[in-house]
Amino acid sequence: MGKIQNQIFSSYQRNPILYDEIFDKQGTIKEVYSRLFELYGGHTIKEYVKLNEKAKSSFFNQGITFQVYNEKETMEKIFPFDLFPRIIDQEEWDIIERGAVQRSRALNLFLWDIYHDKKIIKQGIVPLELISSSENYLDQMVGLDPPGGIYNHISGTDIIKHNDGKYYVLEDNIRCPSGVSYVICNRTALKRALFGVFNHYKTHAVTNYAENLLDLLETVKPQGVDLPNVVVLTPGMYNSAFYEHSYLAKTMGVELVEGRDLFVENDFVYMRTIRGPEKVDIIYRRVDDGFIDPLEFRADSALGVPGLFAAYKKGNVTLANAPGTGVADDKAIYTYMPEIIKYYLDEEPILNNVHTYHCSRPDELQYVLEHIPELVIKPVDEAGGYGISIGNRLSKSEIEEVKSQLKSSPRKYVAQPIMSLSVHPTYIDETESFEQRHVDLRTFTVLGQDRDFVLKGGLTRVALKRGNLIVNSSQGGGSKDTWVLKK
């Protein structure tokens, strides 16, 4: 454990086993952080506590909150925000950006293939049962050509830095990835609290996301439309990501609609305005596949639009992301990403994949059963960090429980070596000091017909509980502003 000489870092405990983002192995501050370290060191803890309170109230007043439900009442909470930013220099960012685009492009080609000729399966690179047994594979999408040939318009890629100092992708999210509005709010909050620090760094802006999103969505408009009418479809104001939906609609300058605002007539989609029906061409939908059209999918959905899928099938409306993308961000498909990238793009993967054991294969299942304490066991189709077992945290009886689950339904699980997420100094309220906390990074990639865009920043999520590796906000995670430096 090394001690650091700097007023507000005076009690910072450095665990040498972990990869610290701002200190090297000897405990020396890394060059890119040195100026920031000095600037923050100029504050006393007392001042820092005040700044922290200010940042919190800024989130409340902006209404950037999510609802927490318990038996008694609903409460409004803010997504915890840490004032110490994460910095990514140009060189590292370049790798991340190229890697994220590569994965998104490859996934898009993969989706096209599995809903058309299925070449990759015919050639034996990806096993058929991964697709045929997946709940997220939509038969309705077979043979359908989405406008512009794009399936995953918006991808969120979850990336970590392991203790070998290299970036690994943990997950691709290509259904309705969320979090981008927090990137922008975090920047706003940090600017309000500590504007001075920005003078010393040349940081890329993050506010250009919405304009790029709109531009790229317009490249995949339905045929025959000149000036497409874009809308954002939300499940409604009680959805936990409603703030984000309204933020995106506002900054793109388009309508935010709910299912009940739309209707379909003669396979065209219209919204009900104060002047009567108005045709809609592109829908950035934040409603899950199963809920978009009660006639085609879940009949009990009140969030969708009857007939929407029929209009989509006719090519009269663009849905972003396309229905059925979920099959490709499945954790089982993830393990084939290196092969998928190679097959479609003829390139080596730029970002590493974590090695994955498929419990569906008998030999790998055997290995997993024997090595549970060294592995993370993940259900294939759960989101939000639910159902994950971390091998070295389990008691003997829990291990036995996991084993029997694996044996009874091996297709449902994959296992990966326990990755050590890098740590970042994070201000902790209870101890009023900085402590090491694990972080990851979610990047946001937008694909258009012949252009793509990666937001230069992304959401750094922090696991606020000491030693916790799960960073999801539903599991008590917070976030940091993320600076990508200009050259």
Place this chain on the structure above:
Amino acid sequence: MLARVANNLFWMGRYIERSEHVARYLNVNYFSSLDAPHQLSQSRQFVLRSMLYMVGLSDGDESEELDEAKVLYKIGMDPQSEFSILNNVKYARENANSARDLISTELYEAINKFYHFVFNYDSNIYMKNGLHDFTTNITEMSAILRGKMRGTLLHDEIYAIIMMGVNIERATQITRIINAKHHDALKAQGSYGDKFSNSYEWTTLLKCAESYDMMRRFYKKTPNSISTLEFLILNPNCPRSVMNSLNQVYKHIRLLDPSKRYNKNSTAFLVGRVRAEYQYKYIREIEEDIQYFIKSILDSLSEISEKMENEFFNY
């Protein structure tokens, strides 16, 4: 603009305006009663009954003793009572939430601050000694909201719909306040020789509408029943008057429906008709039968509101 969202914005305007009038009514009546010139209007029971009457609650049996804290709580901060200030602010924010992408960040943040202020206010403090602080803050915050509406929104149809809501509600609330104070003036009549037409309640009424000073400037006389009613109902230059509210409603419906075509089924036609009726009225005609006036203007306002719903919000 989406019909559903237009409806929400209309009601956002109404709820913001409503919470302000209720807050002001509590404030002015409570504090002016403390040193009112005669016994009845100085009595706490009289004031509490007047408050209940204004928000449309039964003011109860005269013989029944009202509990001050309970009445204040019910009108101000009771989450169980539909019309409490707390609920008005909650509804205003809920409506703003669903239209968050259409209104400016500045307006939304101000509404949100307003909401957090009201919801974090300690109701025990409010009942004990916070009435002045609580209601004054509400009046001031809603003034800020009006400023943000005017100063940060595009003056297009979205703005017009909000302003329709604000002004229909203002005319409604001013009428309710006139009704309540008229009722008080009748009750206070005769106690210690106080004449109805010169009642102290007219001063209170003007203060409830934040129009006392300007009324004095305009008439240069102590307010009486005729001059007060004329100022608050018919004077188009008094910003809180029914007439001015109707003019505003007319102006904004014209923004929404600029057609010159004669369409007697439109909201614009109805608004024009109601406005024209009061534009050419003598105050004596109104004062002769104030109950008739109150009933017919409230009916007309709700008819306008319903018509808007059918024409613009029906989805």
